[in-house]
Amino acid sequence: MRSSPRLAVRIVRCAPLLTRAAVRAPLHSAASFCAPLHVSRRNFAKVSSIHGKIDPPPGGFVTDDLKVDMNASIGGAFARGVFAAREIGYGREVMNLPAYCMYISEGEKQPLREQVLILTKDIFSKVVLGSPADQEYVKHRILSLMSGGFSYFTRERDVFDFAEEVRAAGTEGAIRNGSNCLLGGQFSSYDLQRLPLIVEFNRFEVDYRGRRGICLFPEASYLNHSCEPNVELSITYNSAKNNFYLSARAVRPIREGEELFINYMPGNNLPLSRLALAMKKRWGFECSCVKCKSRAVGAVTVVFVVLLIPIIVYIRRFIVERTKEKHRSL
Numbered sequence: 001m002r003s004s005p006r007l008a009v010r011i012v013r014c015a016p017l018l019t020r021a022a023v024r025a026p027l028h029s030a031a032s033f034c035a036p037l038h039v040s041r042r043n044f045a046k047v048s049s050i051h052g053k054i055d056p057p058p059g060g061f062v063t064d065d066l067k068v069d070m071n072a073s074i075g076g077a078f079a080r081g082v083f084a085a086r087e088i089g090y091g092r093e094v095m096n097l098p099a100y101c102m103y104i105s106e107g108e109k110q111p112l113r114e115q116v117l118i119l120t121k122d123i124f125s126k127v128v129l130g131s132p133a134d135q136e137y138v139k140h141r142i143l144s145l146m147s148g149g150f151s152y153f154t155r156e157r158d159v160f161d162f163a164e165e166v167r168a169a170g171t172e173g174a175i176r177n178g179s180n181c182l183l184g185g186q187f188s189s190y191d192l193q194r195l196p197l198i199v200e201f202n203r204f205e206v207d208y209r210g211r212r213g214i215c216l217f218p219e220a221s222y223l224n225h226s227c228e229p230n231v232e233l234s235i236t237y238n239s240a241k242n243n244f245y246l247s248a249r250a251v252r253p254i255r256e257g258e259e260l261f262i263n264y265m266p267g268n269n270l271p272l273s274r275l276a277l278a279m280k281k282r283w284g285f286e287c288s289c290v291k292c293k294s295r296a297v298g299a300v301t302v303v304f305v306v307l308l309i310p311i312i313v314y315i316r317r318f319i320v321e322r323t324k325e326k327h328r329s330l
């Protein structure tokens with residue numbers, strides 16, 4: 001843990017820090033690339049391209065005892081999760097990450113949709129104007145994150161507007177950089193379409209002095225949700241570093257090979273049945289954690305007991321009565 005002063009922030013759930021001016025700056029200056037937007041299948045390969053140890057970002061920490069591996073039973077055939085490569089003791093910090101980027105809204109009322117688009121533009125500006133390391137990070141880390149198949153609040157029009165803005169002519173340097181990014185195949189039209197969705201689905205919502213904001217911590221985005229998590233996240237603002245930091249700690253001992261889970265909707269105190277519905281509404285997936293699966297088995301058992309047993313009793317009685325009648329008539 002760092003010793004510099006921090007402000008506690010409220011995590012709602014769900015990435016280096018630019019100033020607001022930098023966040024707004026660069027997009028119309030980007031590229032004049034005019035390839036049509038098209039959906040490509042390589043996305044699926046990308047979703048599972050990251051496996052093995054998680055390299056910590058600059059200024060961050062990820063223990064070597066974690067690895068990303070497949071978990072086909074959660075989130076589809078290509079889904080991944082974070083697993084313990086060795087036993088992890090109770091209370092141990094397994095990740096401490098600086099936000100890769102963040103946006104703090106101007107007023108209380110700024111819609112999440114606008115926040116997502118501003119952060120998307122911030123990330124893309126790093127691809128166009130940033131260092132090769134930034135470009136590599138966005139390409140390999142951020143674009144390999146999972147996005148929802150559709151958006152809950154990022155309108156289709158926003159995504160197309162963003163792509164158009166990226167292609168629009170701007171200053172000489174940005175055009176050259178932007179064109180190279182797109183034409184060189186580092187960042188495809190399809191990536192442009194996915195980026196806002198990736199931000200939407202991997203955002204961590206924070207509250208900074210009463211202002212809402214969103215951050216990305218891409219290394220933490222491989223963690224799946226469980227209604228009975230074994231890892232707890234806390235996000236704090238480090239004023240010395242002028243950035244948010246995410247800390248992930250084990251809240252019980254985790255065996256070697258066991259998956260690490262967090263709660264995507266912490267602090268809501270909803271009963272399990274309502275939590276699953278809230279998850280579906282907010283994050284768009286049916287929770288298939290062990291607790292929800294056992295709840296489903298429990299529901300099937302109740303249906304069996306409440307409906308099937310009376311039916312079986314009725315049929316049995318019916319057969320007994322028929323047999324008795326037959327005997328009487330003999």
Ligand SMILES: C[S@@+](CC[C@H](N)C(=O)[O-])C[C@H]1O[C@@H](n2cnc3c(N)ncnc32)[C@H](O)[C@@H]1O
Pocket residue numbers: 047074075076078079080081145146147148201202221222223224225226283285286287288289
């Ligand atoms: C932030 S990502 C987690 C990592 C992701 N599994 C991957 O392969 O990159 C969130 C996505 O993982 C899947 N997921 C996470 N927890 C889940 C759960 N409990 N049940 C079903 N799907 C889950 C959902 O598809 C969700 O949209």
